[in-house]
Amino acid sequence: MAQRGGSIxxxxxxxxxxxxxxxxxxxxxxxxxxxxxxxxxxxFMLKHKGTVVVNTKFIPPNSLSSSSQKPLTxxxxxxxxxxxxxxxxxxxxxxxxxxxGNLLVVNTVLLGAVSALSEVPVKRVSFEQAIAGRxxxxxxxxxxxxxxxxxxxxxTS
Numbered sequence: 001m002a003q004r005g006g007s008i009x010x011x012x013x014x015x016x017x018x019x020x021x022x023x024x025x026x027x028x029x030x031x032x033x034x035x036x037x038x039x040x041x042x043x044f045m046l047k048h049k050g051t052v053v054v055n056t057k058f059i060p061p062n063s064l065s066s067s068s069q070k071p072l073t074x075x076x077x078x079x080x081x082x083x084x085x086x087x088x089x090x091x092x093x094x095x096x097x098x099x100x101g102n103l104l105v106v107n108t109v110l111l112g113a114v115s116a117l118s119e120v121p122v123k124r125v126s127f128e129q130a131i132a133g134r135x136x137x138x139x140x141x142x143x144x145x146x147x148x149x150x151x152x153x154x155x156t157s
Contacts, residue, residue, distance in 0.1 A: 007038050009042060011023045011028075014121060025044055025045060026045065026046070027045070028045040028046050028047055029047060029051065030051045030114065030117065031045060031046050031085075032054075033053070034055050034057070034093070034106065035055060035057050035058065036054060036057065036058045036074050036078060036081075037058065037059065037060075039052060039081055043081065046085060049086040050086060051085060051086065051087040051117060052085040052087070053089045053113045053114055053154075054078070054081060055091055055092075055093040055106065055109075056092050056093075056095075057094050058073075058074035078090065089117075089153070089154050089157060090157075091109065091154070093106040093109040093110050093150070096149045096150065097109055100142060100145060100149070101142075102142060105146035106146075108131070108143045108146040108150065109150035110150060111127065112146065112150025112151040112153075112154075113154045114150075115150075116154035124151070127147065128144060131144060132144070
């Protein structure tokens with residue numbers, strides 16, 4: 001869907017006793033968004049005092065560009081996101097990926113950001129081992145750099 005302009009969502013549950021792969025509305029500890037508007041649309045999943053990691057990419061919807069409604073802005077959406085979450089980490093995933101020379105690592109940048117959160121019980125080394133074990137050799141170094149830069153963007157904020 002995302003390749004055709006749609007949105008997708010995925011649920012990840014971590015714990016000793018996971019009874020369902022899906023997370024109920026209002027029960028999500030962390031929402032990770034690859035785009036600001038899509039992140040705002042997913043806020044209904046976030047629990048009270050939840051955390052949001054949001055890529056600061058904003059794609060204005062075509063449907064509002066010609067309407068008389070007040071135009072959506074990235075600033076207004078980030079304000080909305082901040083009003084609904086206890087913690088918000090704004091990550092310039094596309095900027096980081098651009099500096100690394102490959103926009104395909106935005107997901108790894110955001111994964112790195114998530115890995116730096118205190119709520120995440122998975123150790124950094126486990127993430128790094130998974131990256132190294134799942135990718136072709138020629139992509140490992142780049143993805144580990146992207147992962148670390150994502151971590152750094154949370155740890156230094």
